[in-house]
Amino acid sequence: MADNYRYIGKVVPRSDGRDIVTGGTLFLNDLPFRNLLYGKVLRSPHPHAVIKSIDTKKAEQLKGVRAIITYENVPDWKFGNPPIVHLLDRKVRYVGAAVAIVAAETESICQQALRLIEVEYEVLPAVFDEYEAMQPGAPQLYDQLTGNLLPLMAVNLGPTSATEIVTGDVEAGFAEADAVAEGSFGYDNIPNPIPMEPPGAVVHWEEPNRVTVWVSHQKVWLNKRILTIIFGEEVKVRVIVGPCGGSFGSKTMSWQVQCYAAALSKATGQPVKLCYSKEEQLACFVLRPATRINGKVGMKKDGTVTAVAGSWILGTGYYSMTMQTQLAVGCGEAMIAIRSKNWNLKPAIVCTNRNSSGIVRGFGGQELKCALIPLLSLAMEKLNLDPFEVLKKNFIKPGDGYYWRDAQWYNYRGIDYSPAMDQGAKVFGWKDKWKGWLKPTAVKGTKSIGVGVGIHGNADVGEDVGEAYVRIDNDGRIVIIQGLAEHGTGQRNNTLKVAAEVLQVPIENVSITPGDSLITPVEWGPAGSRGTYGILGAVIAAAEDAKKKLFELAAPMLGANNPEELDTADSVIWLKSNPQKSVTWKEVLHLRSVLGHGRFDADYTLANCMMSFVEVQVDTETGKLDVLRVVNTTDAGQIIDPQGLEGQLNGCLGSAGIDSAVFEETILDPSSGRILNANLIDYKWRTTAELPEIENVVMETPMGTHRFKAIGVGEISTSPGPSAVLMAASNAIGQWLHEYPVTPERVLKALGKTTGENRGGAR
Amino acid sequence: MRKHQINLTVNSQVYQLEVGTGQGRVNPSDTLSFTLRETLGLTGTKLSCDGGACGGCTVLMDGEAVLSCMLLTIECDGKIITTIEGLKDAKTGELDPLQQSFIDHTAFQCGYCTPGMIMSAKALLNENPAPTEAEVKKALSGNFCRCISHYQVVRAVMDATGKGR
Known part of the structure; x- marks a missing residue:
């Protein structure tokens, strides 16, 4: 297939590559501005407190300070679901909550001013554990919430959203099961995606109501929509998004950093830049949701899952922006991976006094899966079933369906991914390495090797809406008008590829506008692997529309009755029946251009799939776990960008993916509520010195998407790995490990070599 | 004797920077990364952790890799610095x-x-x-x-x- 294409599936250098390797790329903090002021945030040292008094007089007198804003003079801006989070509040709800914001001529004056602000707090009891937070008498974070429980409806998803999975008859399901397993399983180590570039924004508020926002973000239109909701419809918001130094979902939640800068700009009349430090990013920005299920599953001897029941607790920290949507998507993704007829899974979203959880690659489904697969594994062990076979059997097949995030039933019209899974198993050598539950693959001295497998799939590959225009100018050059930020996937380059392919022109002739909401139409932005189907789908449709309009102009010039009689390549149009008869684009477009429009409408009837196999080595003397090898297997329909795809799949390790099972965790001190490892030395991350071997198996079975038959898989590569590591580590040491990450102390405790009670140092 | 000027060669260009406060000067607390980015406008050098952990701000000093966020500019007097902007051929634009x-x-x-x-x-x-x-x-x-x-x-x-x- 790929050989018929000029650009699709071919290695094409990223058009932004030269800037990236020469330091010419202008990230947010590199942009030049005139009359720029800087902003900084004073943060709470207490996890739960009321501000009794706040005195900013000394700070105001410092030379170079231009504005100080507290809860007493902040604009009445609030957000969240429900919108109960004020930009600045008299009550603080986590260590790091914003107390005051300062604008000054330099960052260092800002820092000095923060030290001069005097705040008196009335400290309140705090709660950090989700189960404790739900108990009667627990500290309450908000007057509007009872029992620290948030409403489950995802209001942004429309009139309905999935708030649970209840279908069939679970009691009947358990009755027909050959084995039933139950227990409590969590994925609650709240790792941080930590994009390398910290969150930041520059905002210029021109009175009365014109606001321009430059921001490190992965979305353009949606961000404008969010800010308009916060500021009010009368405010004209323009959002400009340039290169984004990583996001992994998290920067979609940048409303606060933008609103701090906006409030300070509104107060001073000058543009204000506010960039988080790395410590603020780790302590006050987006964590993965903490999840735990208390569940029960029934399974037959042939691996059929007969019932899934239980509670699913989602810990969101001090507020939720999207946890309801993550819940809804997570439920749908559970149904895609587990073809059970009987479900009774009841979620709850709980607030506690810690930094908030939110959007991270895997978006609810990874969190649920990482807890569900260990539960399923107990049932498989009882029946002595091979987890590869059980996961393969239970993943969605043509003819099945699921309730998706809007609580509507969708009939799946995608492919059977079993051949991709079989191929992955073959490449990994699963049949040889799998020795049975809690049995190591090999033991050499103190080194014990084990294998595991995990799976994930997402029907958000066709989520939400987007539009694009494709303009063919009279010089034959092509401009794609689409609100798209480059956050690492190479998607902006891929828009050039598909437009060049549709119009059969050299890719050098195609460019794309900056992501600027003043110029670009509605486009949801990258999320849920929707780029390949949704974002490129809109560009393809716009390019086809532009081509049709071009042919309509050319047809009379070539004596054709109908544009379908024409074809084009390299800016020449000819009559298919008589290729000698031709006309150039230049002749057709004399003193004019054509503009094609394309739209993508949501389609939830397809799902992607990723299965990850891992081989780990555990040192039974020291407890250290090393990932030796990872094989990811998927079917992408048609590869668009081989090197970009490889990068996305290798991304399985980082951004709170596989390594959230190995060493990544955010450590919250339960006595103070402080995050103890909010820096890049104490928070552990993978380096080039410890790279496991990775192989990516990518099959290409044409999918029912757009003309290139491709489906996106990038987002989900982090999701199958963590539970696979837990499984592999358990098999390596012959003992169940059920907590993330698999630290040396947990391994040694499971082996009975320590009590595991020394954690936390001196007591 | 107190020195009031810092000589830096950055990407083959010689800079004489006065020590002091204000635009275009080197404050004794300025890091090399700050001077490169904010004073000389060489924003190709990236800051991420600003604490010596991430390597994002790595530049060459006399040919060796250093973390520019961990050095004070006043310590770099007389040094030859190469940043990412200095790797390509300045005349032809040819990449390294x-x-x-x-x-x-x-x-x-x-x-x-x-x-x-x-x-x-x-x-x-x-x-x-x-x-x-x-x-x-x-x-x-x-x-x-x-x-x-x-x-x-x-x-x-x-x-x-x-x-x-």
Whole structure:
């Protein structure tokens, strides 16, 4: 297939590559501005407190300070679901909550001013554990919430959203099961995606109501929509998004950093830049949701899952922006991976006094899966079933369906991914390495090797809406008008590829506008692997529309009755029946251009799939776990960008993916509520010195998407790995490990070599 | 005697910077990364942790890799600094083989770690023009990359060394 294409599936250098390797790329903090002021945030040292008094007089007198804003003079801006989070509040709800914001001529004056602000707090009891937070008498974070429980409806998803999975008859399901397993399983180590570039924004508020926002973000239109909701419809918001130094979902939640800068700009009349430090990013920005299920599953001897029941607790920290949507998507993704007829899974979203959880690659489904697969594994062990076979059997097949995030039933019209899974198993050598539950693959001295497998799939590959225009100018050059930020996937380059392919022109002739909401139409932005189907789908449709309009102009010039009689390549149009008869684009477009429009409408009837196999080595003397090898297997329909795809799949390790099972965790001190490892030395991350071997198996079975038959898989590569590591580590040491990450102390405790009670140092 | 001027050679250009406060001067508390980015406008050097952990701000000082966020500019008097902007041929615009290799291998995703990665790799190749893969991995182990482009980076560096042999 790929050989018929000029650009699709071919290695094409990223058009932004030269800037990236020469330091010419202008990230947010590199942009030049005139009359720029800087902003900084004073943060709470207490996890739960009321501000009794706040005195900013000394700070105001410092030379170079231009504005100080507290809860007493902040604009009445609030957000969240429900919108109960004020930009600045008299009550603080986590260590790091914003107390005051300062604008000054330099960052260092800002820092000095923060030290001069005097705040008196009335400290309140705090709660950090989700189960404790739900108990009667627990500290309450908000007057509007009872029992620290948030409403489950995802209001942004429309009139309905999935708030649970209840279908069939679970009691009947358990009755027909050959084995039933139950227990409590969590994925609650709240790792941080930590994009390398910290969150930041520059905002210029021109009175009365014109606001321009430059921001490190992965979305353009949606961000404008969010800010308009916060500021009010009368405010004209323009959002400009340039290169984004990583996001992994998290920067979609940048409303606060933008609103701090906006409030300070509104107060001073000058543009204000506010960039988080790395410590603020780790302590006050987006964590993965903490999840735990208390569940029960029934399974037959042939691996059929007969019932899934239980509670699913989602810990969101001090507020939720999207946890309801993550819940809804997570439920749908559970149904895609587990073809059970009987479900009774009841979620709850709980607030506690810690930094908030939110959007991270895997978006609810990874969190649920990482807890569900260990539960399923107990049932498989009882029946002595091979987890590869059980996961393969239970993943969605043509003819099945699921309730998706809007609580509507969708009939799946995608492919059977079993051949991709079989191929992955073959490449990994699963049949040889799998020795049975809690049995190591090999033991050499103190080194014990084990294998595991995990799976994930997402029907958000066709989520939400987007539009694009494709303009063919009279010089034959092509401009794609689409609100798209480059956050690492190479998607902006891929828009050039598909437009060049549709119009059969050299890719050098195609460019794309900056992501600027003043110029670009509605486009949801990258999320849920929707780029390949949704974002490129809109560009393809716009390019086809532009081509049709071009042919309509050319047809009379070539004596054709109908544009379908024409074809084009390299800016020449000819009559298919008589290729000698031709006309150039230049002749057709004399003193004019054509503009094609394309739209993508949501389609939830397809799902992607990723299965990850891992081989780990555990040192039974020291407890250290090393990932030796990872094989990811998927079917992408048609590869668009081989090197970009490889990068996305290798991304399985980082951004709170596989390594959230190995060493990544955010450590919250339960006595103070402080995050103890909010820096890049104490928070552990993978380096080039410890790279496991990775192989990516990518099959290409044409999918029912757009003309290139491709489906996106990038987002989900982090999701199958963590539970696979837990499984592999358990098999390596012959003992169940059920907590993330698999630290040396947990391994040694499971082996009975320590009590595991020394954690936390001196007591 | 107190010195009131700092001499820096950055990308072959000589700068004489006065010590003091205000625009265009070097405050004694200014880090080298701050001076490069804010005073000289060389924003190709990236800041991420600003605490010596991530390698994003790596530049060459007298040919060796240093973390520019951990050095005070006043300590760098008389030093020769090369930043990412100084790697390509200033006259022809031709890229350093390492830079070209990063493009050829798409050895980046978001691109934020790339300047630091390339400068760390350049320092290695200055010292050891034909490193083994293990040596490349060791030399780059102080460079944070969250997209996980490490595999393509190692390949790009190895490929660039091959061309240099």
